[in-house]
Amino acid sequence: MNVLEAMKRLDDMPENYKTMSINEMEERVRAIKERFGKRLFIPGHHYQKDEVIQFADATGDSLQLAQMAAQNSEAEYIVFCGVHFMAETADILTGDYQKVILPDMRAGCSMADMADIAQVERAWPILQELFAGTILPLTYVNSTAAIKAFVGRHGGATVTSSNAKNMVEWAFKQKERIFFLPDQHLGRNTAYQLGVALDEMAVWDPHTDRLEYKGDIKKVKVILWKGHCSVHENFTVRHIERIRQTKPDMKIIVHPECSWEVVQQADYVGSTKYIIETIQNAPAGSKWAIGTEMNLVSRIIREHPDKEIVSLNPYMCPCFTMNRIDLPHLLWALESLERGIMVNQIAVPPLIEQDASQALARMLALA
Numbered sequence: 185m186n187v188l189e190a191m192k193r194l195d196d197m198p199e200n201y202k203t204m205s206i207n208e209m210e211e212r213v214r215a216i217k218e219r220f221g222k223r224l225f226i227p228g229h230h231y232q233k234d235e236v237i238q239f240a241d242a243t244g245d246s247l248q249l250a251q252m253a254a255q256n257s258e259a260e261y262i263v264f265c266g267v268h269f270m271a272e273t274a275d276i277l278t279g280d281y282q283k284v285i286l287p288d289m290r291a292g293c294s295m296a297d298m299a300d301i302a303q304v305e306r307a308w309p310i311l312q313e314l315f316a317g318t319i320l321p322l323t324y325v326n327s328t329a330a331i332k333a334f335v336g337r338h339g340g341a342t343v344t345s346s347n348a349k350n351m352v353e354w355a356f357k358q359k360e361r362i363f364f365l366p367d368q369h370l371g372r373n374t375a376y377q378l379g380v381a382l383d384e385m386a387v388w389d390p391h392t393d394r395l396e397y398k399g400d401i402k403k404v405k406v407i408l409w410k411g412h413c414s415v416h417e418n419f420t421v422r423h424i425e426r427i428r429q430t431k432p433d434m435k436i437i438v439h440p441e442c443s444w445e446v447v448q449q450a451d452y453v454g455s456t457k458y459i460i461e462t463i464q465n466a467p468a469g470s471k472w473a474i475g476t477e478m479n480l481v482s483r484i485i486r487e488h489p490d491k492e493i494v495s496l497n498p499y500m501c502p503c504f505t506m507n508r509i510d511l512p513h514l515l516w517a518l519e520s521l522e523r524g525i526m527v528n529q530i531a532v533p534p535l536i537e538q539d540a541s542q543a544l545a546r547m548l549a550l551a
């Protein structure tokens with residue numbers, strides 16, 4: 185079976201949803217939401233398309249969505265408009281009586297896919313041997329539940345881009361070194377911000393099972409997993425230079441999933457929530473180039489006609505996997521629910537859930 189066939193198999197949505205008019209789909213979603221009332225909760229990540237976001241009961245970044253899931257005890261069904269790891273997190277943080285649904289199973293995350301549990305289990309004993317029990321694992325929430333569970337079992341915690349600095353500080357109070365998964369850029373940018381020098385960071389390559397580091401290994405304080413976001417890697421120093429040359433009065437704000445070089449040259453760096461709030465609080469007439477996902481940048485541009493806002497990369501596209509969640513899939517998931525069929529339920533196995541919830545709880549206690 186080739187990749188296209190595999191993707192098709194993961195999507196069982198009936199054909200009729202593909203030909204229905206937008207008006208009809210919107211009407212139907214509205215009516216179903218009305219009928220379900222508080223029994224249904226639709227959280228939406230800021231990177232989701234407008235056609236879906238318009239029906240979200242709450243929107244947020246990954247930390248806010250995790251907090252909302254943990255706090256919501258009344259919804260029986262959580263139809264998650266985001267990507268797979270977020271729906272898993274919601275399932276871990278909600279009660280057994282609450283069911284989580286991802287409208288399209290193909291809504292994964294290329295970064296989360298860059299670390300699988302077998303690779304992590306292989307890396308750990310090698311690192312333990314090299315650093316003799318001095319390492320604490322931390323994982324970005326953009327990772328599988330199995331990796332969160334691994335981290336939880338070894339005393340570590342999850343982080344999001346909103347709290348990475350606090351969590352890395354916390355980790356250094358527990359152990360001398362940290363093992364940061366799976367986004368090398370968020371790990372490097374955060375540790376550097378906290379005063380860890382680049383030559384105190386090594387990179388773990390899961391494909392060769394080797395630590396990439398030149399120098400005295402005793403100096404290493406942070407081990408970065410060699411993963412990245414395939415959306416944020418599309419912002420480069422050349423994009424920054426272009427803005428500096430053509431619009432010298434424009435401020436550049438980027439997400440910490442961008443590379444260290446980009447972050448160093450930007451004027452501001454922060455999570456999705458930080459970017460939204462910084463633009464909201466900026467004076468009318470101010471000029472901004474934003475380095476993050478395009479659905480969000482387009483929405484920010486529309487919401488701030490009094491400011492000049494562009495994408496830092498003029499040829500940027502939305503996150504391909506976030507975009508999998510669309511109006512037809514949302515409607516299909518909801519109509520199936522009404523018929524008592526749970527399509528695409530996300531159910532983390534209990535043993536994984538137990539350990540992963542420890543990693544999440546350590547983060548939520550500090551957030």
Ligand code: 13P
Pocket residue numbers: 244245246247293326344345346413441455456457
């Ligand atoms: P935040 O929502 O934490 O800013 O993360 C962005 C992201 O990549 C979500 O997939």
Ligand code: SF4
Pocket residue numbers: 267292293294295296326413414415416477503504505506
């Ligand atoms: Fe994953 Fe990057 Fe898309 Fe976020 S933006 S879901 S990290 S691929």
